[in-house]
Amino acid sequence: MNVTNKITLLERLGAYLNGQGTDEEREELRLVKEKAFRQNGWFIPEFVDLAVGQIADNFLRRPLLEAWVAQYPGFGEPKAPKTVGIVAAGNIPLVGFHDWLTGFLSGHRIKLKLSSKDAVLLPHLIGKIAEWSPEAGELTSIQDVLKDCDAYIATGSNNSARYFEFYFSKYPHIIRRNRTSVAVLTGAETPAQLESLADDALLYFGLGCRNVTKVLVPEGYDFEPLMIAFKKYDWLMDNHKYKNNYDYNLALLLLNNAPFKTNDNLLLHENESVFSPSACSITACTATAGNSKPNWPKMLTCSAL
Structure with missing residues (x-):
């Protein structure tokens, strides 16, 4: 043929x-x-x-x-x-x-x-x-x-x-093998760009090997605009599998007294791994002020599951 x-x-x-x-x-x-x-x-x-x-x-x-x-x-x-x-x-x-x-x-x-x-x-x-x-x-x-x-x-x-x-x-x-994607933010991103990042992270619940699981940010980064952008995926919490994973990882953070941020559909917390736990997630690394290179060991993981 x-x-x-x-x-x-x-x-x-x-x-x-x-x-x-x-x-x-x-x-x-x-x-x-x-x-x-x-x-x-x-x-x-x-x-x-x-x-x-x-x-x-x-x-x-x-x-x-x-x-x-x-x-x-x-x-x-x-x-x-x-x-x-x-x-x-x-x-x-x-x-x-x-x-x-x-x-x-x-x-x-x-x-x-x-x-x-x-x-x-x-x-x-x-x-x-x-x-x-x-x-x-x-x-x-x-x-x-x-x-x-x-x-x-x-x-x-x-x-x-x-x-x-x-x-x-x-x-x-x-x-x-396992793959993932990383996003690098400067703090100068527009709301539209941050919403596109939300798509990159949470489409298909973040289960794809191309979904973003780590975000690299400068020291002192303001996470509020990022968290607002991710609110467009609040509706994922209507899915019981996604919500169960979110609740599970939230419980672990609380039990371990680990610092984190949340917008009620996404968890951000410090973690050295490129991958975030369960289903869909994001991670971030801070850069020291005045440093041209990121401080790689210090990472922030944002996990949405």
Whole structure:
């Protein structure tokens, strides 16, 4: 199956995700989203819709796909197709979609191992491709155990990465470990910039590996504007999983008599770790006045869980 036909299918998938199908298809997609939320309480409708919309608008438009493929001469038409095993993550909705997309377009066969946390949405999208084109559907198989693959792509924690390295070391592989993002503030940020930082930290409850978990700030930094900006996510406290994590970490801080700040949906406290505890969080490091380099050991962690 050539790349042009695959792009046509992906373009149709993007239209489906944007609700441009029949009434029956729109209802089908709605029910699948509801099922994903029932299966994983972190996949609230707002964040599932966001993930689906971003994929449709930024991955599955024909001009974007054609421009991407054009950068790699011969892409999608290997002389000897291989089998690629993909171990998908499940921290945010459809987080494994891009790995599948690249494998699908590459011209190789895919064996996909899903995360139990995201075992509804991606199989449904792959199923739609198979429904529209049985030939394309045969290129992907979903399996509980990955065996007999020529190469592997695996995403997981630092701990699981050790096992991936052991099992996949003799094959070509890409193994992703824990990741996070850091923001550097000067105190001169506008309210709009701080609100964008709130998005970077708390979209998907901060569970994404690109969510900001550490904020570096100058000594004497006024946290009030930052805390006000994060108030836009007060509504996250309506989710019992998020609120339970917030209450748990608040209790730990109180029991340990540790200094902290809160705006009732976010906790800020001193911590040397780049990662903050539980689900979603932020950290910060202060810089000594008159010093050109930050005082790295002294850090502030803002944890929203």
